[in-house]
Amino acid sequence: MGNNNNDKTDQSILELLEQNCRLTSGEIAALLDLEEMIIQQRIVAMEQKGIICTYQAMVNWEKTATEKVNALIEVKITPQREVGFDAVAERIYRFPEVHSVLLMSGDYDLAVFLEGKNMKDVAQFVSSKLATMEHVLSTATHFVLKTYKKHGCIMEDGETDRRLVITP
């Protein structure tokens, strides 16, 4: 198998796992018409290379009794010599309550997604940890009111199969 084929296979495996990470290598092998062994090897290789980072469940916490508050915080920072934005970004993403950190083009530099137990919790984190951090110029906090769609997954009950059981 040439490299191109490998790339194509890897891409197909990634697409399938991104949709449903509980597919077994046997199931993936059947879908791609390949040997299970090959699928296993490719997955292990991609895990080792850090292409596949983790396997997570997508949870709609809004449907549970657990209270959670999410916020997007726009952060402006002064880039530093040699390391640019990376050093500050790392200081931020090391906090476990920080879900995602993205470097953005446009009005602000970092988009920080935060999860807290309640609004006070989030406010506390921003004012005591984030805003006071060296090289952080300013922050703007936006609380999430409702999540409609996340990572391609629609949170409200999706479209149901409206087809008749048998059609020609």
Next chain:
Amino acid sequence: MSDWHNYLNDTVKNIPPSGIRRFFSLAAEMEGVISLGVGEPDFVTPWHIREACVYSLEKGHTTYTANQGLLALRKAVGKHLSQTYQVDYNPQDQLLITVGVSEGLDLALRVIVQPGDEVLIPEPCYVSYVPGVILAGGVPVSISAKPEDHFEVTAAMIEQAVTPRTKALLLSYPNNPTGAVLSKQQLSAIAAVVKRHDLIVISDEIYDHLTYRGKHTCFASLPGMQERTILLNGFSKAYAMTGWRVGYAASNAEFIEAMNKIHQYTMLCAPVTAQMAAIEALKSGRQEMLKMIEQYDRRRRMVVRAFNEIGLPCFEPGGAFYVFPDIRPTGLSSVAFAEELIKETKVAVVPGNAFGSSGEGFVRCSYAASLASLTEAMKRIADFTARKIKRL
């Protein structure tokens, strides 16, 4: 009380009830059925198409259109056929927008068939071909494609069925129910027979985009065939638009004019909303369509492999979204297999003989179903088959 049956016209009376209909009643009564019996995409129409339709309604596009359909849609269809298959049709008089391929098929048969004319129909085939020919006053002549040929009809089989009364040949590849496709060589051999016997071809290519190895050959693109072919296609399958009811016919101006004559009096025009949506589908639907095709392709491989492992031999279909496994190892007829399967496991498939007698011994399974349903259905079919084989 009068016996209203006696008032019915004989032609209609003599058309046997559809095998699918009967089976539908059985399945519809049951709850929690996993259905592999559905002949339509499990995807909902891509959002950009639905959104374009909503926009057209907001703008007040709620009127009749020209009988032949919106010129903008005919132009888009013409451009699509020219770019995809290098066949050129004049949008003014060689294209007709129909209410699905279903209407196109009816019109094509009605303008071609004289009372008593024979129409060749390779079987297994879509359920409306034989009744369609009868309703048009013609005589359907079935040609049984063989399992050992993977249900691909051959030029020789067609030639053998030709008589002095043969008027037309009805082709449908990729095929419903078998998923069979014909190569360019096979179709060219058929074209030679068509030419030799001066036949008209009605080519239902509704599954043309859903092919998984090699490119689809449009019958009209073969040398000398465009004029004598009525090409039928639509948006139902490739764009997941079954409920919209929109398709098209392409042929010489004489045939299209005749078809439009019936269409204007019986249908007036295809729904404007669906025509608007079809324009959007042709304009920017390719990306989403390719995504759906990729998913079908993966499921296809999975299902073919599963059937062969179960011990129900299944050839690899090159198109559509059906597999047609051989259920004879269970010792059951295709009707018995389908009935016992749904009663014992709540999995619905369609008996092969609903598509012509040559489908006996086979069942049609649609893989237009979610991966989870397919996986579960294949498990149940495996257990069921093992039980039936053990009892033999």
